[in-house]
Amino acid sequence: MRKGLAWLVILFFVTFSAAAQEAPFKVNAPSAVLMEESSGMILFSQAPDEKRPPASITKLMTMLLTMEALEKGQVRLTDQIAVSEYAASMGGSQIWLEPGEKMALHDMLKAIAVVSANDASVAVAEHLAGSAEAFAKKMNQKAKALGMKNSYFANPNGLPPEDGSQGCVTTALDIAILSRELLKHPKILEYTSIWMGTLDARPEPALVNTNKLVHFYEGCDGLKTGYTTESKYCLSATAKKDTLRLVAVVMGAENTKIRNAEITKLFNYGFSQLISQKVARKGQNLGKAKIKGGTLEEVSVLVANDLLAVQRRDSEGKVALELSIDKEIQAPLKKGQRLGWVTARSEGKELGKVALLAQKDVPKASFFVMIGRFFRDLFRSFFGG
Numbered sequence: 001m002r003k004g005l006a007w008l009v010i011l012f013f014v015t016f017s018a019a020a021q022e023a024p025f026k027v028n029a030p031s032a033v034l035m036e037e038s039s040g041m042i043l044f045s046q047a048p049d050e051k052r053p054p055a056s057i058t059k060l061m062t063m064l065l066t067m068e069a070l071e072k073g074q075v076r077l078t079d080q081i082a083v084s085e086y087a088a089s090m091g092g093s094q095i096w097l098e099p100g101e102k103m104a105l106h107d108m109l110k111a112i113a114v115v116s117a118n119d120a121s122v123a124v125a126e127h128l129a130g131s132a133e134a135f136a137k138k139m140n141q142k143a144k145a146l147g148m149k150n151s152y153f154a155n156p157n158g159l160p161p162e163d164g165s166q167g168c169v170t171t172a173l174d175i176a177i178l179s180r181e182l183l184k185h186p187k188i189l190e191y192t193s194i195w196m197g198t199l200d201a202r203p204e205p206a207l208v209n210t211n212k213l214v215h216f217y218e219g220c221d222g223l224k225t226g227y228t229t230e231s232k233y234c235l236s237a238t239a240k241k242d243t244l245r246l247v248a249v250v251m252g253a254e255n256t257k258i259r260n261a262e263i264t265k266l267f268n269y270g271f272s273q274l275i276s277q278k279v280a281r282k283g284q285n286l287g288k289a290k291i292k293g294g295t296l297e298e299v300s301v302l303v304a305n306d307l308l309a310v311q312r313r314d315s316e317g318k319v320a321l322e323l324s325i326d327k328e329i330q331a332p333l334k335k336g337q338r339l340g341w342v343t344a345r346s347e348g349k350e351l352g353k354v355a356l357l358a359q360k361d362v363p364k365a366s367f368f369v370m371i372g373r374f375f376r377d378l379f380r381s382f383f384g385g
Contacts, residue, residue, distance in 0.1 A: 003239075004300065006364060007184060008126055009031060009039075009117045010114050011163045013273030014088055014280070014315060017241075018133055019222065020273040023269060024043045025042070025265065025269070026046060026266075027044075027046050027250060027265070027266070028050065028054065028252060028253065028258050028262055029046075029251060029252050029253040029254075029258065029259070029262055030046075030047055030050060030251045030252035031046055031047035031048060031050045031052060031171065031172040031249075031250075031251045031252060032044065032046045032047075032048075032172055032248070032249060032250045032251070032262065032266065033045050033046075033047070033172040033175075033176045033248070033249045034246060034247070034248050034249075034266040034269065034270050035116050035176040035179075035180060035245075035246065035248075035249075035268075036244070036245070036246060036247075036270070036274060037180055037183055037238065037245040037246065038245065038248055038276070038352055039310050039351060039352055040177075041310065042173075043246075043269070043273060043274070044058060044266060044269065044335050045172070045173065046172075047102065047172070047177065048171060048172050048381065049125075049150055049171050049173055050171060050172070050251075051150050051169050051170070051171055052169065052171065052172075052231065052234075052251045052252055053158075053160070053167060053184040053230050054158055054168050054169070054170045054175065054226055054231060054234060054251070055120075055158045055168075055171060055227050055228045055230075055234055055327075056099050056116045056157065056158045056210075056224065056226035056227065056230040056234075057158065057170075057175055057223075057225070057226040057234050057235070058153060058155070058156070058157060058168045058226070059113075059116065059121055059156070059157060059158065059224055059271050059378045060175065060178050060179060060182055060223060060224050060236060061139045061142065061143065061153060061156075061178060062112065062121050062124065062135075062156045062157070062367055063109070063112060063113065063123060063182060063188055063191075063224075064095075064142065064153055064178065064181060064182045064185070065128065065135070065138055065139065065142060066105075066109060066128065067182070067185035067188055068185070069128055070105075070187075071185065073117075074128075075105060075128065076105065076214060076249045077104065077105050077109070078104055078105070078106065079104065079105045079108040079127070080099070080102040080103065080104055081105055081108055081123050081127045081199075082097075082098060082100065082101075082102050082123075082127075083097040083098060083100065083101045083102070083103070083106070083119070083123050083373070084122075084123070084126055085099040086122065086126075086132070087119050087120075087123040087126060088101075088119055089119075090118035090121075090122055090157065090159065090277030091118065091159070092118050092121040092157075092159060092228075093115055093116040093117055093186060093206050093210070093291065094117050094118050094120075094127075094309035095111045095115065095117045095119060095120055095199070095202075096119070097117075097119040097123060098121065098178065099358070102119075103199075103201050104200065104201065105124065105127070105343075106200065107200055107202075107339065108120040108123060108228040108338060109124070109191055109199050110191050110199060110207070111199065112124065112191075112192065112209070113147075113188070113191035113192045113194070113206075113222075113224075114191065114192075114194050114210070115207050115208070115209070115223070116183075116199065116208050116225060116226075118157040118159055118360050121156045122155075122157060123155035124156070125155075132155055132156055132274060132300040134185060135156050136153050136154055136155055136156065139153035139156070139337030140153050141151065141319050141372070142312070143174070143178075146177055146178065146181055147177060148162075148170065148174035148177055148178060149174070150167065150169075150170065150171045150173075151170040151171065151174045151178075152166065152169050152170075152298070153168050154166055154167050154168050154169065155168065158226060158228070159228070159233075160228060162231060169250075169319055170258040172250070172251050174248045175223070175236050175249045175251070176236070176238075176247050176249050179223050179236045179238065179247045180237050180247055182223065183222075183223075183238060183245070183247070186357055188223075189222055189244070190223070192209075192211070192214070192221060192222030192224070193214055194207070194222050195207070195208070195209050195214050195215045195219035196208050200243075204230065209259075210225040211223070211224070211225050211237060211254070212260060213239075213260055213264070214236055215234075216260075217239060217263075217264055219239040219240050219241045219268065220227050220237055220238070220239040221239070221240065222237065222238045223236050223238050223247075224236050225259075227269055230250075231251070231252065232252045232253060232254060233250075233252070233254065233255060233256055233258070233259040234249075234250065234251045234252065234253070234259070235248075235249070235251040235253075235259050235260070235263055236248070236249045237249075237263045239267050239271075241271055242276065243273065243276040243277070243278055243306075243308055244274055244275070244276035244308075245250040245312065246266075246267055246270040246271065248265070248267055248270070248370045248375060250261045250262045250263055255302075263341055263342040267331075273312055273313060274310055274311065274312060274313065275310070275311065275312075275313050276308050276309070276310045276318070276367045277304050277308065277309050277310075277350075278308055278309075279307050279308070279309045279319060279321060279344050280303045280306070280307035280342055280344075280354070281303065281306055281307075282303055282304065282305050283302050283303060283308050284300070284302065284303045284338050285359070286301055286302070286303060286321070286323055286342060286356065287300070287301055287323060287325075288300055288301065288354070289301050289325045289329055289330050289339045289340065289356075289358070289373075290329065291330070291331055292328065292329065292330050292331065292332055293331045293364055293365055293370070294330075294333065294362040294363065294367050295331070295362060295363050295364070295369070296331065296362050296366060297373075299333065299339075299358050299359055299360060299362055300358075300360075301325065301337060301339050301340060301356040301357065301358065302331040302356065302357050302358075302359050303342060303354060303356065303357075304355040304356065304357050305354045305355075306339075306354075307321075307342060307344055307352050307353075307354045308344075308351075308352050309346065309351045309352060310351060310352070311346060318346060318347075318365050319344060319345070319346045319351070320344070320345050320346070321342055321343070321344060321345075322342070322345055323340065323341075323342050323356070324340050324341050324345045325339060325340040325356070326339050326340050329371050331362050331363065331364045331365065332362060332364050333358045333361060333362040334358065334361055335357075335358055335359065335361050336357050336358060336360045337357065338356065338357055339353075339356050339358055340354045340356040340359075341353055341354070341355060342354055342355075342356055
C-alpha cells in the first residue's frame with residue numbers, strides 16, 4: 001500500500017437512502033429537529049433556525065462545559081462547591097441551596113440534570129469560571145466553536161435576566177448540535193437517565209426527573225427540559241435502540257403533554273426510517289502504517305471507537321470502509337497517536353468517520369540501525385528482493 005493512499009474494503013449490503021425525505025407529519029410546536037447522533041444526519045426539521053428563548057435547555061451547555069472540565073482534570077466530582085449568595089438567590093427550579101453551604105460537584109450535576117436546579121447551575125458556573133458572567137463568555141465561545149450560529153447565552157441556567165438585558169436565545173438546530181456534542185461525554189447519561197433519586201448530601205426529598213420520557217419512552221436516557229412563560233415548553237431528548245441513537249428537539253410547545261407527544265412522534269419516526277450497523281469495532285486492527293526513522297518500520301493501526309454506518313432503509317447500496325493513512329509518518333510515535341482515518345461510505349456518501357491509532361510506541365531508531373537499513377536497501381536496489 002502506498003503511503004497516504006486510501007483503499008476500500010466492501011463489507012456488506014444494506015438497504016438505505018442517502019437523500020433527505022419529507023416527513024409525513026408536522027410537529028405541534030413552532031420549531032423542531034430530529035438528528036441521528038453518530039453522523040449528525042437531519043431526518044426532520046421545522047423552522048430549525050428560528051430563534052427562540054431556550055429556558056432551562058440552556059443547561060445543556062452548562063453540563064457540557066462541566067464534563068469537559070472533568071475530563072481535563074480541572075475539577076473532580078468530589079470537589080466541594082461553595083454556594084454564593086447570588087447562586088442561592090436563583091428562583092424557579094432549585095434545590096434550595098443556602099449561602100455558604102458546600103456540596104459535591106457530583107450532587108450539583110445530578111441536581112442540574114434531574115430537576116433542572118437553577119441555583120446549582122450558577123454555583124457550578126462560579127466554581128468553574130469565577131463568576132456567572134465569566135462562565136457565560138465561555139458558553140458563547142463554545143457555541144461559536146461548535147458552529148451554533150444563532151445562539152447567545154446570557155447565563156448558565158436560562159432564566160430571563162431581571163434587569164431586562166438580552167437573555168439566552170438559540171434554535172432547535174443549534175440545540176441538536178449542542179446535544180450531540182454533550183453525548184460525546186457518555187457519563188452525563190448516568191445523570192440525565194435518572195428517573196427518581198436523591199442527593200448524597202440530602203437523602204430527602206427524592207428528585208424526580210423533569211423529563212418524563214426517561215421513564216415512559218423505552219431507550220430514552222436524557223437530556224434536558226425547559227420552561228418559562230416566554231419560551232413555553234421545550235425539550236431536547238435522546239433515545240437509543242440497539243446501536244442507533246437519536247436526538248429530538250421541540251421548542252415552544254403549549255404544554256408538557258404536547259411536548260412529550262411530539263418528541264415521541266419524532267423518535268418513532270426516526271427509528272422506523274433508519275438502520276444502524278457497526279462496521280468496525282473499537283480496537284480492531286485494520287492494517288499497518290509505514291514509519292520512518294523508528295525502531296520498527298511499520299506499526300498496526302487500530303480503530304479508535306466503534307464505527308457505525310447509519311442510513312435510511314429504502315434504497316440499496318454497498319457499505320465500504322475507506323482507510324486513509326497519513327503520509328511521511330516519522331518516529332518517535334506514542335501508543336494511541338492518530339495516524340489516519342477510517343471512513344464508512346455508501347454510494348459516495350460519508351456515513352461515519354473515526355480515527356486510526358498507533359498500536360504501540362515506536363521510539364527513534366539508533367544511528368547504527370539506520371545505517372544498516374541504508375545498506376540493506378542499497379543491496380536490494382542492486383540485487384532485488
